[in-house]
Every structure is written in C-alpha cells, then in structure tokens.
Amino acid sequence: MKLTVNGTEHEIDVEPEMPLLWVLRDVLGLTGTKYGCGIAQCGACTVHVDGVAVQSCQVAVGDVAGAVTTIEGLGTPQAPHPVQAAWIEHQVAQCGYCQSGQIMTAAALLAETPTPDDRQIDDAFWGNLCRCGTYPRIRAAVSAAARKLQEG
Template sequence: MAIALNLNGETHNVDVSPDTPLLWVIRDELKLTGTKYGCGIAQCGACTVHIDGAAVRSCQMAVGDLEGAAVTTIEAVEGTAAEAVKQAWQELDVVQCGFCQSGQIMQAVDLLGIDPAPDDDLIDSVMGGNACRCATYTRIRAAIHRAADILEG
C-alpha cells in the first residue's frame, strides 16, 4: 500500500504496510541512517524524531498514522534551538561513541522549544527517556544549559 510521508520537507511515497514502524521506513525504505534503532519499545530514545515539532519515538509510531504530519529527522532538524544545541554539543565535546546522540539532540531541541531556560530537574525529567550507554549524562545536561545560554544571546 502506497503511503505519502512528509519527511524532512519532502513528500515520499512509500509502499509499506500502514502498521510499519516509522523507524523502519526512515532507515530501510528512505535510507536515512541518522535515526537509530536501540530497543524497539520506545524506552531508549535512540529513534527520536520530531512529528509536527514534538519529539516522538519512531520505533513505536505506525507510518499509517502520519497522514498530514510533518516528520523531521536529525538530518534536517533546523532552527535556532537546533543550531544552539549543535553548537553546544560540539563546544562541550558531548559525544563519546555517538550512537544515542541523534536521539539526544532531537529530544534536547524539543525541550528547548518548550522551555528555553530549563533547570536541572526539567532537563532530567525530559531527557530521562533517552539512554546513553556511555553515560555522558552530565555533559548532555551541561550542553543543554550551554544551548540555553546561546539562545539567550
């Protein structure tokens, strides 16, 4: 069944079952590999994308439920919050192995869109669903604070 998917600002017609997880469409059908498979049960955050601007776990989102929605992956995330997060991630050398970082960045961009100056409690609450096997959590929190400073100007 052909499904029209608005991904990264372009419409893609994909011939998949409507219950196919968005993650598999992104990775296997559209060959965008920045969004990672981590657990398959929406518990690790590696597959985080934005749907209509909000962070969502793509491994549990059926592609058939996305009619009319705008999906953004790490390859196309943009805007002032995204640029601030990317800059902060580089300045503070957040990445260790890098596997989880696309999901971490997508979640952080969403967080800063909700609250451009989050405190540690809010950061921990919102980012708590994103696992990092290398345990770079303190660098991630520091980078979110740095991104907030960048946004503040």
C-alpha cells in the same frame, strides 16, 4: 501514502503498520535515526512529528499525520542547530550511538521550554539512555544551547 520528512514530501508504498523508524532508515535511507531497543525504552530513535519528540520505533507510519524531522533535517554541517553546536562544544558524544536521539529530545525540550532548569532537563531525558554516561555533559550542552537560543 505520503510522508513529509525534513521538508520533502515522499510517496511511500509500505504497510501502514510499519514503524516509522524502518521507513526512515530502510525506505528513505535516513540512517541518522538509530535503532536501539525497539520498545521505546532507550530514545535512540527519537524524531520530531510536528515538533514533538516521539520514539519512532513505536509509531506506525500510518498514524503519522504531521511533518517528520530527523537529525538530518535539524541542521547542517555548515549551519548546525544550536543544540548540535553545543554538543560539539561540550564534547558530549563518546560512542555517539544515542546522540541523534538525545539531540532531537533536546531540541524539542528547548522549543517547548526555552530556559529549562537542571530538573526539567533531567525529566525531559528520562527516556534517553546513554551507555557511556555523558549525562553531565548533556545537561551542560542543553543549558548552553538554551542560552544561545535566547541570545538569538
């Protein structure tokens, strides 16, 4: 089957029931997307399918009809996405394990809701757990990224 990830089309030979997470990590070698719980309760595996945030541990690759974007495809070290830049500026990450999922959730939120208030941010992140408890910094970074995106 064919799968477009980060703008590149891949021909993959896997069972259609294989979770997208394992295709990304084990078949394509894109390890920025993390395995956290395997039951869609932590958000560490969040990626975008056609711009919509999904938890890749619960999506069968055979059900993916659109383009997938992972943390590796969101920005680059030379040109980070505004959310990634805000994460650095606000020093969100502590252990960092959940951060790729957090960033992907933030980018999807801002694409849909360009100027979210605190409640909208909190609601969007209900399924993303951070064991380090950086939620106030996550909220601040999302707000800063929203302002940056509005400035153009």
